[in-house]
Each structure stands twice: as C-alpha cells, then as structure tokens.
Amino acid sequence: MNIHFKSLACLCAAALFAACGGGQSGHHDHEHAHHDHAHETHDTHSHDHSEHSHEGHTHDHTAYGHSEEAHHDHTHAGATHATREHAHGSGIAFTRQQAEAVGLVVETVEEVPFYGVIKTAGHLQAPVADEAVVVATSAGVLYYTQPSLALGQPMSEGRAFAGISAKKLQDGDPLVKARLAYETAKAEYERAQRLVDDKIVSAKEFEQIRLRYETAKTTYEATAEGTTERGAALSSPMTGYLKQLLVENGSYVEVGQPVAVVTQTRRLQLVAEMSERDFAQLPKISKAHFVPTYTDRLYKTDELNGRLLAYGRLSVGAFVPVTFEIDNVGDLIAGSYAEVYLLTQPEGGVVSLPIEALTEEQGLYYVYVQVCDEEFEKREVHPGRRSGERVEILHGLHHGERVVTHGAIQVKLASMSTAIPHGHSH
Numbered sequence: 001m002n003i004h005f006k007s008l009a010c011l012c013a014a015a016l017f018a019a020c021g022g023g024q025s026g027h028h029d030h031e032h033a034h035h036d037h038a039h040e041t042h043d044t045h046s047h048d049h050s051e052h053s054h055e056g057h058t059h060d061h062t063a064y065g066h067s068e069e070a071h072h073d074h075t076h077a078g079a080t081h082a083t084r085e086h087a088h089g090s091g092i093a094f095t096r097q098q099a100e101a102v103g104l105v106v107e108t109v110e111e112v113p114f115y116g117v118i119k120t121a122g123h124l125q126a127p128v129a130d131e132a133v134v135v136a137t138s139a140g141v142l143y144y145t146q147p148s149l150a151l152g153q154p155m156s157e158g159r160a161f162a163g164i165s166a167k168k169l170q171d172g173d174p175l176v177k178a179r180l181a182y183e184t185a186k187a188e189y190e191r192a193q194r195l196v197d198d199k200i201v202s203a204k205e206f207e208q209i210r211l212r213y214e215t216a217k218t219t220y221e222a223t224a225e226g227t228t229e230r231g232a233a234l235s236s237p238m239t240g241y242l243k244q245l246l247v248e249n250g251s252y253v254e255v256g257q258p259v260a261v262v263t264q265t266r267r268l269q270l271v272a273e274m275s276e277r278d279f280a281q282l283p284k285i286s287k288a289h290f291v292p293t294y295t296d297r298l299y300k301t302d303e304l305n306g307r308l309l310a311y312g313r314l315s316v317g318a319f320v321p322v323t324f325e326i327d328n329v330g331d332l333i334a335g336s337y338a339e340v341y342l343l344t345q346p347e348g349g350v351v352s353l354p355i356e357a358l359t360e361e362q363g364l365y366y367v368y369v370q371v372c373d374e375e376f377e378k379r380e381v382h383p384g385r386r387s388g389e390r391v392e393i394l395h396g397l398h399h400g401e402r403v404v405t406h407g408a409i410q411v412k413l414a415s416m417s418t419a420i421p422h423g424h425s426h
Contacts, residue, residue, distance in 0.1 A: 091375040092415040105406035106370050107353065109397050114350035115343040117385045118281060121274035124332055124342040130264040138223060138232045140166035144249050152242065155236040155262050164229030164253060175223050182220035189213035240264040241332065265328040269309065270301065270302040272340040273319035282311050282312065284344035288324055289388035292338045298388050301326055341388040351397060352390040357405045358383060359412055368411045370402040376411055
C-alpha cells in the first residue's frame, strides 16, 4: 500500500513538471530537490503537504514569466515587482539630448531669502522736468508741416513741426500788422530825433516816441522769428519724443494755447497705487518689480538705477501712491500701465522657485522633479506669494530635490507621449 502511494505521487510530480514547462532546467532542479527531501525526511502526510505547497509556488512563478527568478521564494519575487513598479511606473523619460535641445535648467530646492510682496497696479510717467508744452505764439489756423506726424516720433530741439497762418482771418495777419506798427514807430522815432535838437520836440515827448518804437520793434521781431511764408512756425523746445497732440490740424488757436507735448524719456517714474490696508508696510518698501501691460518682460527697479522717490502721505481715493524713479532702457513707454510688485524686507526660510517652473492644469499647479539623470516625476505643489520673478512653494517639495525651472512645458509634452516602462511586463 505504501509503495503504491509513492508510485502514484511520482506520477503526479512528473505530470506537474510537464505542465509547468519542463524545459526550464532551474525550475526542474528546484522541484526535484524538494521532492527528494520530502522522501528522506517526511512521512506520507508530510509529503502531501510539501507537494501542495510546492505546486502553489510553481504556479506563482509561471504567472510572472521570469525563469531567472525561479530560485527566489514567492514573497521575495512579489516585493521585487512592487519596488520596481513604484520606482519607474509614473516616470517621464527625457533624454540628455532632449534636455540640451530645449536648454533645460534644473534648480535644487533650498530655503533662500524671499521678499514680502504687495501686489498692485501702477503706471509709467515722465518726470515733470523732462516734459515741455509747445504753445501757440500767435492766433490763427494751425497746420502741421509733416502729414505723417505721429505720437512717439522723435523730435529735435528747434526743428519746426507746425505753423500758424492768419492770412484769411478777419483781423488780418498778425505779422503784417506787427510789421506796419514797427515801420510807423520807426519813422516817427527818426523824425523826432531831428526835431529834438531844434527844441521843436520836447525831451519828454521824444522819450515817449522812443519807447513806442522799441516796443513795436520787439513785437515785430518776436512775431517774425521763425515765421515762414505760410505763417508763424512752431518748433520743439527740446530733443525727445512727441507725447501728445492737443490740437487737430486746421483748428483755430489763440496765443498761448497748448498745441503739443514733447517728452524726454531718459528717466521715467513708476507710480504704484497701493491699497490703504497696506499703509503700515510703507516704511519697509525699498524696491519694486513690474510688468508693463504691453509685454511679458519683468523689470526691476534696482536693475534700472531706480530709487524710491516718494510715497503719498495722503491717500488718493482708496489708494496711496508710491513713486519710483528709474532709467528708461529704451522700450518703456510713458503713459502705459503695469502690474507692480512692491517688495518689503526679505524673509528667511522660504522655499521658492522661478514662476516659469509652474505648470497649471484645471486650477492645479505642478512642477517636474528630476528623480534621476533622464527621468522626471510630475508633482503637484501649492504655491503662495509671488514676487513677479519667484513664487513661494507652501507644500509639495522637499529640501535637496531638483526641479525643472526652464523647459517645464517641454517635459510636460514629453509626458504625454513617452514614459519610463514598468519594471515588469505583464
């Protein structure tokens, strides 16, 4: 009976060997080693238990399909699989060649000084001393000498850009009238000079004639200065740019009426409109960052030879004006509006990244963390304050991690098409 049972067990083992792929030598040796050990040390009941356990072990290894792991127990194989899947399952492949092509930049996360920020709005304007108003020197009809005259056009000191004609006016041409008055006063003065010596004209009367002559002469010369055949000429009082045209071509102007504004753009003023609720922060403000509405470029007052000029002691409406004076680097436009970031004293122990490192998806923010040389991980973060250049990271990153700060969009695009393969194939 015992011999028959052992023979039956051998037949079952042989059938199991054939079903599980007898060509895998490592598995075959492993199976026989267990079988021989069962014959030498266990009774019939023990042999049945060993045989059942061995069958389950063989089945699990076949499911993973790895003959090189046949000598590992089931627990070790499962642990190895889980570890590899965690390390590589959600990774994003981005090679060195790709990184060099897009100019990828990675920054190590660390705590650096971060300036307190008051975000507000503002505008750029020219300082009062850098602007001049051109006024009409005579009454008449204004005309511009350059049909293509436009705002922002360069202006040269002393160069005429408009004229005033009074030839068809009812009161007559002021220049003609001034010339007639001058010529009349001059003739009377010359006649009086001859008669004063003969006592025909008294000294007092002669002095009055002389004063009328001098006045008429001055008026005529002032009216005639810069006058062309078409009338009185208007010229720019400084070299700069045309900021405003206040009178339309062909309009009537009076003497002293403003016609145009010319500005020099060597220095500009940045006027930020800070809310009253931040009034207590005014003494801490030392510099500002700003982004004009017509560009995405960030400007810094400390890089533009800027200085805090003044801040209002009284609010204008619900805002307090804070004024900086800066150099105009050539592409700043007086009169334009801007987003302004007023910076207070720096704070220590703040984790921050360049704003470019953030990507947004449906209201959530993500960064890409470099986990190894050519592998990246998408990570959700919670941003805080922004300085216009950097953003505070409240949660999601740890000290020493490496984050993509330039080229994050390219890594995001790569994540949509290419990922690091799983550690095991199923």
